[in-house]
Structures are given as C-alpha cells and as structure tokens.
Amino acid sequence: MAEPDVRPPASWGRSIVHTACPLDCPDCCSLAVTVEGGRIQKIDGSHTAPSTEGFICGKVRKFDQRVYSSERVLYPAVRRGPKGRGDFTVVPWAEALDLVAERMQQARTEFGAESVLPFYYGGSNGLLTNEMEDARLFRQFGASRLARTVCAAPTSAAATAMYGKMAGVAYEDYAHARLIVVWGANPPASGIHLMSHIKQAQKKGARLVVIDPRRTPLARTADLHLPVRPGTDIGVALALIRDLFESGRADRAFLNAHTTGADSLQAAAASWTFSRAAAVAGIDETQLRLLADWYANTSPAVIRCGWGQERNRNGGAATMAILALPAVAGKFGVRGGGYTMSNSAAYGQTAERWINSPVPDTRVVNMNQLGRALNEYDDPPVKVLFVYNCNPLATMPDQNRVKRGLEREDLFTVVFEQTMTDSAKYADVVLPATTFLEHYDLARGYGAYHFHIVQPVIEPVGEARPNHEVFRELAIRLGQRAAEEDPLGQTEALLEVTTKLPADVAAIIGDGGVARGPANGAPIQFTDVLPNTPDQRVHLFPEDLPSTAGLYAYQPDPATDAHPLALISPASAHTVSSTLGEFRPGIARLKMHPDDARPRGIEDADPVRVFNTLGEVWCEVTITPEVRAGVVSLPKGLWARSTENGATSNALVPDTLTDLAGGACFNDARVDVAIRKVLN
Numbered sequence: 001m002a003e004p005d006v007r008p009p010a011s012w013g014r015s016i017v018h019t020a021c022p023l024d025c026p027d028c029c030s031l032a033v034t035v036e037g038g039r040i041q042k043i044d045g046s047h048t049a050p051s052t053e054g055f056i057c058g059k060v061r062k063f064d065q066r067v068y069s070s071e072r073v074l075y076p077a078v079r080r081g082p083k084g085r086g087d088f089t090v091v092p093w094a095e096a097l098d099l100v101a102e103r104m105q106q107a108r109t110e111f112g113a114e115s116v117l118p119f120y121y122g123g124s125n126g127l128l129t130n131e132m133e134d135a136r137l138f139r140q141f142g143a144s145r146l147a148r149t150v151c152a153a154p155t156s157a158a159a160t161a162m163y164g165k166m167a168g169v170a171y172e173d174y175a176h177a178r179l180i181v182v183w184g185a186n187p188p189a190s191g192i193h194l195m196s197h198i199k200q201a202q203k204k205g206a207r208l209v210v211i212d213p214r215r216t217p218l219a220r221t222a223d224l225h226l227p228v229r230p231g232t233d234i235g236v237a238l239a240l241i242r243d244l245f246e247s248g249r250a251d252r253a254f255l256n257a258h259t260t261g262a263d264s265l266q267a268a269a270a271s272w273t274f275s276r277a278a279a280v281a282g283i284d285e286t287q288l289r290l291l292a293d294w295y296a297n298t299s300p301a302v303i304r305c306g307w308g309q310e311r312n313r314n315g316g317a318a319t320m321a322i323l324a325l326p327a328v329a330g331k332f333g334v335r336g337g338g339y340t341m342s343n344s345a346a347y348g349q350t351a352e353r354w355i356n357s358p359v360p361d362t363r364v365v366n367m368n369q370l371g372r373a374l375n376e377y378d379d380p381p382v383k384v385l386f387v388y389n390c391n392p393l394a395t396m397p398d399q400n401r402v403k404r405g406l407e408r409e410d411l412f413t414v415v416f417e418q419t420m421t422d423s424a425k426y427a428d429v430v431l432p433a434t435t436f437l438e439h440y441d442l443a444r445g446y447g448a449y450h451f452h453i454v455q456p457v458i459e460p461v462g463e464a465r466p467n468h469e470v471f472r473e474l475a476i477r478l479g480q481r482a483a484e485e486d487p488l489g490q491t492e493a494l495l496e497v498t499t500k501l502p503a504d505v506a507a508i509i510g511d512g513g514v515a516r517g518p519a520n521g522a523p524i525q526f527t528d529v530l531p532n533t534p535d536q537r538v539h540l541f542p543e544d545l546p547s548t549a550g551l552y553a554y555q556p557d558p559a560t561d562a563h564p565l566a567l568i569s570p571a572s573a574h575t576v577s578s579t580l581g582e583f584r585p586g587i588a589r590l591k592m593h594p595d596d597a598r599p600r601g602i603e604d605a606d607p608v609r610v611f612n613t614l615g616e617v618w619c620e621v622t623i624t625p626e627v628r629a630g631v632v633s634l635p636k637g638l639w640a641r642s643t644e645n646g647a648t649s650n651a652l653v654p655d656t657l658t659d660l661a662g663g664a665c666f667n668d669a670r671v672d673v674a675i676r677k678v679l680n
C-alpha cells in the first residue's frame with residue numbers, strides 16, 4: 001500500500017498534522033495534532049473549522065491515552081478462557097480472518113445466512129468506517145440486517161416526516177436569538193461548541209429556558225428551568241401549542257402557506273390545558289404559562305432539541321410536538337429563529353451513494369433487543385455475532401439479557417475493537433482496529449456544520465487495521481471479491497469515495513480542509529432552506545407515520561409501588577457513550593434528591609443497590625437537588641469496572657421501544673434504591 005504522505009514516519013521531527021474528530025458528537029471539531037518521532041505529543045483544536053474556535057473537549061485532548069493504552073487491542077487473537085474472562089492467544093491476521101470467514105460460511109450452510117448478525121453503531125460518524133465495505137459485505141452475504149435504533153431513531157423519524165430533516169439553525173446563529181429554549185439537551189457536556197453562542201446571546205439580553213429533569217449547570221444559568229418528569233415533554237409541548245391556537249397567537253399565515261395538518265394537531269393538543277400538563281410533568285403551572293408567553297411574544301426564538309426527551313415510551317410524540325412549535329408560532333424566516341435537531345442530513349451525503357449493493361430482503365433485528373435476538377430468536381438463531389464500532393454490553397438495553405446471550409457457548413462472537421471493552425472480553429475472535437488518529441475517514445457534524453477529511457497522524461499501533469481493509473479482506477475470503485482487486489489501500493479507498501462527492505464538497509475537502517453546510521453553514525430556515533418533504537411543507541400531522549401509540553399520544557408513567565423512581569442515564573463529560581469509559585476512576589455515583597434519600601435512610605456517599613426486576617447496580621450515592629425528586633441519575637457509558645457488581649444502568653433499562661421507530665427507552669427505567677450492607 002502506498003504510504004500516505006500526510007502520515008509522518010517515525011524518522012520525521014516534530015510536526016503538526018491537521019485532521020478532525022469523527023467521534024459521535026455533534027461538533028465534529030477540526031484538530032491540530034502534534035507528532036514527534038512518529039508519536040502523538042499533543043491533541044488540540046484548530047481554527048480550520050470556524051466553530052471549533054481552536055478548542056476541543058477534555059476527552060479528545062487526552063485521546064492519546066487510549067491510543068497508547070495498555071488495554072489497547074494490538075493483535076488479532078482467539079479466545080482460550082471462558083467467555084467474559086478476556087483471555088486470548090495472539091494469532092496472525094490471516095489465521096483470524098480465515099477462522100471468521102469459515103465460521104460465517106459454516107453458519108450460512110447450517111442455519112442460513114440470516115444466522116449472521118453484524119452489530120455496529122457509534123464508534124465514529126465517519127463515512128468510511130460505517131456502512132461502507134461492511135455494508136457491502138453483509139448485504140452480499142445475506143446476513144440479518146440491523147435496525148440502528150439505539151439513538152436518534154424517534155427524533156429522526158419525527159424530523160423526517162415533518163420537515164424532511166431540514167437543516168437547522170447553526171450554532172453561530174444562536175447569538176442572534178432573543179429566546180433560547182434548550183429542550184432535552186445538555187450542550188455543556190454533549191456539544192460544547194454551542195455554549196459560547198448561547199452565552200453571547202445571554203450577554204445581549206436573550207432569555208434562556210432549559211427543560212430537563214436535572215438542574216444542570218446550564219439550567220442554573222437559565223431564566224427559567226422546567227424540571228419535567230422524564231417522558232412527559234409531550235404534554236408540555238402540546239400545552240404550549242394549544243395555548244398558541246386558543247390565544248390567537250398561532251401564525252395562521254405561515255400555517256396556511258407552509259404546513260399541512262394544523263387542524264389535526266390543534267385537535268390533538270386540545271386536552272392539554274396548562275394545569276393538566278403541569279400536573280403530568282410535575283412542574284409549576286405559573287412557570288409553564290410564563291414559557292408560553294415568552295415563546296409566543298419573542299423573536300428570534302430558537303429551540304435546541306436534544307435527545308434526552310426521545311429515550312422513553314413517548315419520545316417520538318414529544319419530539320414531534322417540540323418540532324411543531326416553531327411552525328405554529330411562526331418563528332422561522334429570521335436569523336436565530338427556528339430549531340436545531342440533527343443536521344446530519346444537511347450535506348446530502350449518505351453512505352448509500354457509495355455502497356453500490358442492493359439491500360437484501362433479509363431479517364431485520366432491532367439492535368435495542370440484542371438480548372432477545374441472542375437468546376430467543378430461533379428462525380434462524382443468531383450463530384455469528386460480528387461486533388464493530390460498538391460496545392453493546394455497555395451500551396444496549398437489558399444488559400443481563402445481552403450478557404446471557406454473549407455467554408452462549410454455541411454463539412461465535414467476533415469483536416473488532418480498538419480496546420479491550422466489556423464486550424470484547426466475550427469474543428471468540430478479537431480483531432484490532434485503528435483509531436481515527438491512524439486511518440482516513442470523512443466526518444460530518446450533526447450539530448456544527450462541518451464536513452471534514454480525517455487523516456492518519458501516526459502509523460497504526462500494533463497490527464491494528466481500518467474497518468474497510470478488514471471487510472475487504474473478508475470479502476475476498478467469502479468469494480465476493482477477486483484477490484487482485486484487493487486490498488485497496490486507505491488512500492485509494494478514500495479517493496473512491498471523494499471522487500463521488502459533489503464537486504464543491506470534493507474541492508474543499510481535496511485541500512485537506514472542511515466543507516460547510518447549506519448557506520455556508522448558516523442557513524435561515526424558510527429563507528435559505530425549505531423542508532425536504534415532497535411538497536416542501538411542514539407536515540404537522542403526518543398520518544402515514546407509524547406510531548405504536550397514535551400520533552401525539554401520551555402513554556402514562558410506568559412507575560410501580562415497588563419501583564417508583566425514574567432512572568435516567570445522560571451523557572457525561574468524561575466519555576463519548578462508553579468510549580473512554582475505561583479511564584473513569586473509582587465507583588460511579590448515583591445522583592438522588594434529598595427528598596428521596598431521607599425516607600430511605602440513605603446518606604451522601606453511602607453504598608447503595610439500585611434495583612428493579614431486570615437487575616441491580618451496586619454503586620455509591622451523591623445526594624443532591626440537581627436531580628428532581630422522583631428521578632435518579634447514573635452516567636451513560638459506564639464500564640463494568642465502574643460499579644461494585646459490574647452492572648451498569650443498562651442492567652435496569654428495559655428493552656421496550658419508543659412510540660416511533662423502535663428507539664431505545666434508556667430514560668424509562670423504573671427502579672428503587674436501598675442502602676447496601678458492605679461486609680468487611
């Protein structure tokens with residue numbers, strides 16, 4: 001393979017290599033990485049992408065720790081101990097790939113190709129590392145297809161049906177807003193480059209409203225914080241909509257010109273009086289009325305809609321009602337007005353353009369029900385599980401069921417990973433993967449408007465290989481590709497993709513730079529961009545959208561007397577999902593309100609059991625009014641090592657699905673908490 005000239009060989013002196021961060025984070029920062037003697041010395045933000053503003057999060061500043069970690073998977077290896085122990089024998093790449101190909105073929109012969117299940121998600125947002133060679137391989141093989149629903153399934157279904165995923169308000173334009181509503185998002189942790197623009201707006205006198213069960217640091221700086229019970233946003237948003245219609249403050253001209261379904265939406269909202277919504281959400285009615293007045297009377301007003309509100313039984317309905325608000329109130333058409341959801345569709349780039357392989361009509365497995373698939377599916381059973389870009393034991397619902405599945409002796413599990421994750425310990429074969437500092441990729445922001453080239457800054461560590469090389473090697477072994485065609489090197493694979501990019505994007509990216517989204521990355525909604533629906537209208541009541549509960553329906557709280565507390569597990573500043581979770585020190589803390597701790601006799605720092613019928617988590621507790629009463633919180637993405645019994649919040653999360661698109665209900669767990677007696 002030709003040596004890409006951007007990757008300094010070890011003999012080079014000190015240099016700074018420009019690249020980008022493709023982790024599953026909305027910001028897609030541009031990076032300047034200092035390399036000396038072929039080793040990473042420093043990772044920092046650059047100004048190549050304007051919204052990076054030269055700084056990055058603490059996680060990626062320390063990403064070299066992961067690159068050079070003693071837990072890094074350096075060589076292909078096969079299991080020698082019991083599943084879960086992480087005991088492996090190193091083997092050559094060829095032997096490992098031969099074995100994987102043989103087991104895939106054997107499963108196909110004995111049980112049919114659908115007995116092979118590829119399992120992948122959030123390792124990176126790159127277009128080369130996800131749904132490229134892998135998609136070709138598994139499609140042609142005829143494997144079961146994965147419904148990638150663990151994140152953004154309901155929000156995406158809502159945004160697609162209503163707006164065709166129209167591009168949202170740019171981070172930079174938040175500075176122009178007079179009212180900012182941050183709804184189910186926590187940007188100081190999960191998208192830090194929005195923060196300076198929110199602060200700028202606040203300095204200019206804009207009001208900030210935060211709707212979140214937690215009194216986050218951002219909520220503390222807000223003019224209004226509505227600490228809703230998880231899963232009740234639908235009522236709050238519909239109450240605002242009902243009031244807009246009933247008070248004559250709905251923008252009838254906009255509704256007539258640009259929307260369909262306004263009457264049906266109005267009918268769906270009719271029963272949501274302020275008092276009903278406040279009672280259901282457990283918030284103050286006066287404060288809800290105040291928000292209604294602020295939102296109706298202020299322009300530009302922008303809503304940052306996050307993902308916190310989607311991760312429950314009502315997540316689809318809630319997101320639809322939130323996204324309907326700017327249309328009903330007529331907030332579009334001005335800079336700093338409208339909404340931001342995911343901007344991932346703004347570049348018109350989907351991997352489908354490059355895969356060139358038809359989607360087979362094979363079984364679809366909802367990834368949120370991996371435990372079920374592994375333990376219960378029998379037509380055919382899952383015999384080969386191929387995990388990459390994912391750490392399912394840490395990140396999927398119903399962890400104990402997933403674990404039972406991974407323990408199956410008759411399951412052949414491949415884990416293609418950078419580091420020895422909780423999931424990798426259950427592998428029959430582990431394959432070493434490069435990190436984004438060792439391979440090419442194309443990354444796009446889904447918050448900030450950037451589309452970047454990602455390029456290797458060092459040689460692969462150990463024998464790590466990028467995804468597309470490994471999937472091409474497997475395709476040869478499975479007879480899908482001729483050996484002469486392969487293996488294409490990283491540069492060629494990248495070129496294959498970039499030559500198919502629209503000329504403008506390719507030109508900018510060809511310079512090693514960055515492309516912006518529509519209107520140079522600062523579109524005004526309904527001025528520069530219109531809905532990508534067939535009639536370019538907003539569909540406020542998309543009748544054809546399949547909802548298991550009915551559009552805009554509220555399903556009541558699943559709490560029981562035995563398990564009265566709602567457990568949420570939001571993003572933390574220390575990890576991206578479970579990535580970097582290996583470095584979390586100590587035992588995790590459950591956050592609990594004093595009113596919930598007192599009757600249970602729990603004091604700060606006590607060891608506790610958090611439990612329900614699915615499992616239990618042994619951790620410690622922090623008593624704080626930061627979470628509202630009735631809600632407890634554990635960080636998302638913990639590894640087994642962060643609790644005393646190796647179980648994390650997902651051991652308590654049911655594998656029930658959201659009302660739209662089969663999404664995960666991470667914030668819909670109901671639990672109780674008790675002091676744990678520690679035996680010395």
Ligand SMILES: Nc1nc2c(c(=O)[nH]1)N[C@H]1C(S)=C(S)[C@@H](COP(=O)(O)OP(=O)(O)OC[C@H]3O[C@@H](n4cnc5c(=O)[nH]c(N)nc54)[C@H](O)[C@@H]3O)O[C@H]1N2
Binds near residue numbers: 184186231576
């Ligand atoms: N540092 C860091 N950054 C990340 C990630 C990470 O793990 N760490 N993850 C990345 C990924 S994969 C994603 S999808 C995004 C997620 O980005 P966000 O949507 O910001 O993340 P969450 O933490 O899931 O949810 C946001 C907030 O919703 C609140 N919340 C929980 N339930 C409800 C509810 O029912 N209603 C309302 N209104 N609020 C609720 C939580 O308390 C939380 O503060 O962030 C990305 N960025």
Ligand SMILES: Nc1nc2c(c(=O)[nH]1)N[C@H]1C(S)=C(S)[C@@H](COP(=O)(O)OP(=O)(O)OC[C@H]3O[C@@H](n4cnc5c(=O)[nH]c(N)nc54)[C@H](O)[C@@H]3O)O[C@H]1N2
Binds near residue numbers: 123396421434577
């Ligand atoms: N309790 C709870 N659980 C949650 C959530 C929650 O809110 N609460 N949020 C969910 C959300 S929003 C998401 S997006 C999911 C994410 O869940 P996952 O998809 O499991 O994401 P990560 O935990 O980041 O794990 C990704 C893994 O991919 C590996 N990887 C990265 N790049 C590459 C590559 O190029 N090649 C290969 N082969 N491997 C690579 C990394 O080393 C990492 O171990 O987690 C979900 N889990």
Ligand code: SF4
Binds near residue numbers: 025028029056058576
């Ligand atoms: S994780 Fe997000 S904030 Fe951190 S460097 Fe990557 S894109 Fe930037």
Ligand SMILES: [Mo]
Binds near residue numbers: 024122151152
């Ligand atoms: Mo996510």
